[in-house]
Amino acid sequence: xxxxxxxxxxxxxxxxxxxxxxxxxxxxxxxxxxxxxxxxxxxxxxxxxxxxxxxxxxxxxxxxxxxxxxxxxxxxxxxxxxxxxxxxxxxxxxxxxxxxxxxxxxxxxxxxxxxxxxxxxxxxxxxxxxxxxxxxxxxxxxxxxxxxxxxxxxxxxxxxxxxxxxxxxxxxxxxxxxxxxxxxxxxxxxxxxxxxxxxxxxxxxxxxxxxxxxxxxxxxxxxxxxxxxxxxxxxxxxxxxxxxxxxxxxxxxxxxxxxxxxxxxxxxxxxxxxxxxxxxxxxxxxxxxxxxxxxxxxxxx
Numbered sequence: 226x227x228x229x230x231x232x233x234x235x236x237x238x239x240x241x242x243x244x245x246x247x248x249x250x251x252x253x254x255x256x257x258x259x260x261x262x263x264x265x266x267x268x269x270x271x272x273x274x275x276x277x278x279x280x281x282x283x284x285x286x287x288x289x290x291x292x293x294x295x296x297x298x299x300x301x302x303x304x305x306x307x308x309x310x311x312x313x314x315x316x317x318x319x320x321x322x323x324x325x326x327x328x329x330x331x332x333x334x335x336x337x338x339x340x341x342x343x344x345x346x347x348x349x350x351x352x353x354x355x356x357x358x359x360x361x362x363x364x365x366x367x368x369x370x371x372x373x374x375x376x377x378x379x380x381x382x383x384x385x386x387x388x389x390x391x392x393x394x395x396x397x398x399x400x401x402x403x404x405x406x407x408x409x410x411x412x413x414x415x416x417x418x419x420x421x422x423x424x425x426x427x428x429x430x431x432x433x434x435x436x437x438x439x440x441x442x443x444x445x446x447x448x449x450x451x452x453x454x455x456x457x458x459x460x461x462x463x464x465x466x467x468x469x470x471x472x473x474x475x476x477x478x479x480x481x482x483x484x485x486x487x488x489x490x491x492x493x494x495x496x497x498x499x500x501x502x503x504x505x506x507x508x509x510x511x512x513x514x515x516x517x518x519x520x521x522x523x524x525x526x
Contacts, residue, residue, distance in 0.1 A: 226359075226360055226392050226393065227353075227358075227359055227360060228353060228360075229351065229353045229360065229488050229489075229490055229514050232351075232391055232392065232490075232517060232518065232521060233264075233266075233513070233514060233517045235391075235517075235521060236266050236517035236518075236520040236521050237264060237265050237266060237517075239520055239521060240265070241262075241265055241266060241267050241268050241520075242266075242267055242268075242317040242318065242519075242520045242523050243267070243268045243269070243270065243315070243316045243317050244258065244267045244268070244269050244270070244316060244317065244318055244319065244320045244501065244516070244519070245269075245270045245272060245306075245307040245308070245310040245311055245315075245316035245318075245319050245320070246258060246269055246270070246271050246272060246273070246307065246319075246320045246322045247272055247273075247303055247304045247306075247307035247308070247319060247320065247321060247322050247324055247329055247332075248272070248273045248300050248303045248304065248307075248321075248322040248323045248324040249271035249272055249273040249278055249294075249303075249322045249323075250273045250274045250277035250278050250281065250322065250323055251281075251322045251323035252281045252284075252285070253503065253512070254320065254321075254322050254323070254503060254512075255271070255278070255281050255282070255285075255287070256285060256287075256509065256512075257503055257509065257512030257513060257515075257516060258271075258320070258516070259285075259287050260509065260512070260513050261512075261513055261516040261517070262291060264513065264517075266513075266516055266517050266520050267516055267520065268291075269292055269293075269320075270292070270293045270294075270295065270307075270310055270315070270316055271292050271293070271294045271295070272294075272295045272297055272303045272306045272307040272310070272322075273295075273296075273297055273303045273322060273323070274296070274297070274298055275294050275295075275296035278294055279294075300323075300324050300328065301328075301332075303322075303324070304324055304328060304329050304332040305332055307319050308329075308332045308333055308335075308338050308340070309338065311338075311340065311498050312337075312338040312339055312340055317498065317523045318498045318499045318500065318501060318519050318522075318523055319333065319498065319500055319501070320500070320501040320502070320503075320516075320519075321500070321501065321502045321503070326367075326502060329500075330346070330493075330500075333496055333500060334346075334496075339497075340496045340497045340498060341496060341497070342495060342496060342497055344379045344382070344383065344495045345368075345369060345372070345375075345376045345379035345380060345383075345495055346368055346369075346383075346493055346494070346495035346496060346500075347364050347365040347368050347369060347379065347380045347383045347384070347493070347494060347495055348364060348365050348366055348367035348368045348474075348491055348492075348493050348502070349362060349363075349364045349365075349383055349384050349387045349491065349492060349493075349494050350362070350363045350364065350366055350478060350489050350490070350491040351363075351387070351391065351392070351489065351490050351491070351518065352481055352487045352488070352489050353487060353488040353489070354481055354485055354487040355485070355486060355487070356485070357445060359464070360392060360464075361445070361463070361464070361465075361466065362384050362387060362388055362392075362397070362464060362465040362466070363465070363466045363468065363474065363477060363478065364380050364383065364384045364465070364466075364467060364468065364474070365380050365467075365468060365471060365474050366468065366471065366474030366475045366477065366478040366491075367471065367474070367475065367478075367491070367493075367502070368471070368493060369471060370470065370471045371470050371471070372470065374417050374420060374421070377401075377417065377421060377467060378421070378424070378429075378430060379495065380467060381399055381421070381430055381433070381435065381465070381467055382430070383494040383495050384397075384399070384465045384467070384494075385397055385399070385432050385433045385465070386494060387492075387494060387518075387522065388433075388464055388465060389432065390521060390522065391518060391521045391522065392464075394464055395432075396432065396433060396434060397432075397433050397434070397464035397465050398433070398434045398436075398458060398459040398462055398463050398464045398465070399425075399433050399434065399435040399436070399459065399463070399464070399465040399467060400436065400437060400439045400444035400445075400459050400460075400463035400465065400466050400467065401417070401418035401421050401422065401435065401436070401437025401438055401439065401467045402418075402437070402438070402439055402440070402441060402444060402466055402467060402468055402469060402473070403415045403418055403437070403438040403439070403440065403469055404440060405438065405440055406438055406439050406440045406443050406453060406455060407438070408438065414438065414469045415437075415438040418437030418438035418439075419437065419438065421435055421437060421467075422435050422436050422437055433465070434458055434459060435459075436457045436458070436459040436460070437459075437467075439455075439459070439460070439463075441466075441477075443455050443460050443461065444459070444460065444461070444463045444466060445461065445463060445466075446461050447460065447461030447462065448461070449461070482511075488510060488511070488514065489507075489511055489514070490511065490514035490515045490517065490518040491511075491515050491518070492515060492518045492519045492522055494522065498523065499518075499519040499522035499523065500519075501515055501516055501519040502515075503515055
């Protein structure tokens with residue numbers, strides 16, 4: 226796939242999945258859900274303050290009759306109810322409404338819901354960048370602050386899963402990013418990158434080709450890679466970029482969207498169900514695409 230619109234169509238074919246929206250009284254989120262419903266991507270159960278939810282529907286001339294609403298006045302109770310709907314298989318995935326990400330994730334990870342897999346949860350984003358020749362997966366721009374080596378293995382595996390299931394890439398090329406493309410003992414991230422590449426060689430990380438360290442330029446530009454004498458199947462042709470930390474990931478994400486005019490879809494992977502998060506700064510198209518991606522990630526996580 227070269228366009229995010231391709232997996233938007235794929236999610237329509239997949240059929241609507243039911244999303245439980247935690248603390249649903251958020252106008253931006255509800256407008257995104259309504260658009261996704263009209264596209265045949267989701268049905269939704271809205272959990273939160275019923276009166277405020279109804280006000281938002283009336284204000285935006287949206288038909289509330291398509292939705293089930295569960296009235297919960299307390300954020301904690303709303304989050305618990307939404308996550309319980311998923312754990313009880315009454316909904317397929319959960320979406321963040323007007324609640325802090327950390328508060329929702331704490332509920333998702335409670336043992337009582339049985340949604341943990343033992344893997345690190347990571348935000349996986351798929352970018353359609355005008356200057357790049359294919360869709361590009363990036364992780365992690367929003368969950369793990371300073372991932373350890375073990376957490377990076379999980380982040381790679383989560384990203385590979387998305388590449389295979391959403392985009393149909395059977396053996397994605399994974400670039401481990403740092404500031405430079407050589408191993409430097411004073412830069413631990415470059416050492417970790419080399420270790421991850423060797424783990425892939427020895428089949429400790431499977432279903433992908435991992436190499437690194439890469440600076441960003443030689444991961445996405447074949448000309449830059451050739452100029453620096455880098456001979457690697459990943460160089461200049463990466464399907465997945467693994468960021469060194471959340472700061473680099475977040476800066477890359479926003480630079481691509483606001484300066485690079487990229488389109489993007491994101492979901493949190495690593496639990497038994499996907500978790501859809503949308504930012505107020507995201508466009509309506511991004512929210513729709515993110516719900517479509519979450520639709521495709523439902524099942525066998």
